[in-house]
Amino acid sequence: MIRPVLAVVLNTYREVVRNKILYAILFYAVLLVLTGHFFADVSLNQERRILFDVGLGLISLFAVVLTLFAGTSVIYKEIEKKTIFLIVPRAISRGQFLLGKWGGLFLSMAVIITAMFAILLAQVMFLKLRPEVALFKGVLLVYLEVALLIAVALFFSSFSSPVITGMLTIGFFVIGRLLPDLKQILFTKYQADGFRAVAEEVLQVFPHFYLYVPSGHDLNGRSLSLTTDFVTWSYVGWAFLYTVLGCALILIVAAGVFRRRDLA
């Protein structure tokens, strides 16, 4: 039962890593990650923080861009090019096919994120800085963020075109990232209890992407960076659990939609 899923995982991975456009994007990503070095040089006594923040931020940004690039068209291409005709008639359910697609995309993105992170670590070493645990926690959150984003992209692509999938996925991602701010703005402006209750429920629908870029302030009002180690391992654990459950739920709904679709 697992072998058909693994076949789709491997094929999707090959599709992504053999795509030349991806390498063009990756090239720019590497260049930009290297610019962290430059920012660190010109900062005053903040090399470490700037390098870590800019590096992780750029890894997250490019991981999201690459996920959107690969994830929003992955199902559509299979249907449009009719390659799905070689898969669906076999001993694989449509849910397994989606799971395989998710696995293949995640594997591809994980390899790319790891490559970008390795470059960041090399810079850290080059600047004779200590690669702190916070950096690893930060990159783990990027993996989780991408995992959830792939699930969202697959959900929309199970029933819509790449353009609509792209727009909806970006929309959900942006809203998910800004969810705490959106809540604050909405609840400050509209204070009626009824509205508040409905808005709370509606906003719950959006995946909580803000979990992967935690920020905060200390008691003195100073902003805290992810790399100042205020994110605990238990926080990462809870984010992991949220991601696993979120991905499972989204993929189950996507499979329910996709299994009814005519692949004409």
Add this chain to the structure above:
Amino acid sequence: MTEPLPLELSHVHKRFKTGFLSLRTATAVTDLSLALRTNEIVGILGPNGAGKTTTLKMVTGLIFPTAGEVRLFGEPVHRRAARARMGFLPENPYFYDYLTAEEFLHMACGLADMPLAGRQERVTAMLKRLGIHHARALPMRKFSKGMLQRAGLAAALIHDPDLVILDEPLSGLDPIGRRDFREIILDLKRAGKTVLFSSHILPDVEDLCDRVAIIVKGRLREEGALTDLLEHGTRNTDIEVRCEPARGELLAREFPTLDCASTLAGFRLGVPVGENLQELLGRLIALNLEIVSVRPHRLSLEDLFVAHAEGAPPEAPPEREARDEGAKSAPDGEPKSAPDGANQEVES
């Protein structure tokens, strides 16, 4: 307990929603019932847009019938276990052009849930069987159409399926490719497999198929063993006799109901259906005429196909009509002919 049929379509309908708001529907297949028995080769024929590919897509689980049921080996087609025993080659198969043929077949092994052990041997054997082993390491974007078709067939057969569905398998192949494919299809039958394929190449269908189903405008118009369908379509028989030209008058006088035409060696007599051929031959021998040949003219599959496609099916002799009626009223889901005059409909 009897083995369930490899494939059974029961009163299958398919309507597609069309138009901007999907408010209109186009009927692609109407009340199609067809059953395949184990170890037979069945051909689906029909003009372009007849509903052949739609039917095969329903059979392979790519699309769902609007009404009716498709069963593979007694199980609904949406069950994975049912599809596991089926191999499918789509029309003009599209491939992952970034894969090599070998990688593609390994992927097909995985999709068929084959264990890792023995995969490489099976892949190599299939590449050799289909004559593309020399190109196993080439990306498939560099393959010719014939090579792609071969790779597709290799993938369809990689897991040794009991039911093989082939959509236009012979199109785009050169004569050698066609010969190889025909040989493979016949090998499948020899190995006890069941094959369903659609084709426009009628001589191949005539050579390969035990039964054919002719679909026109989404309806099954004719279905049965090729020998039955064509035997009953016998039109007339030509008898060629060798004699002197002067005996032409005698022939015309003795056999006024026959067409008599002179040939280089003598005369050719056209005997219409219904004449007693044995008696006629006896009379010719009695007249001391040398009979050179007796050649019945049978309906070809092409004649049958064209007649159905143009909406004027050949008239069936009374005994065949009676048998068809029996089949229509058979309660056990045996293949039935749909009523004539059906059209592909577009409804608002």
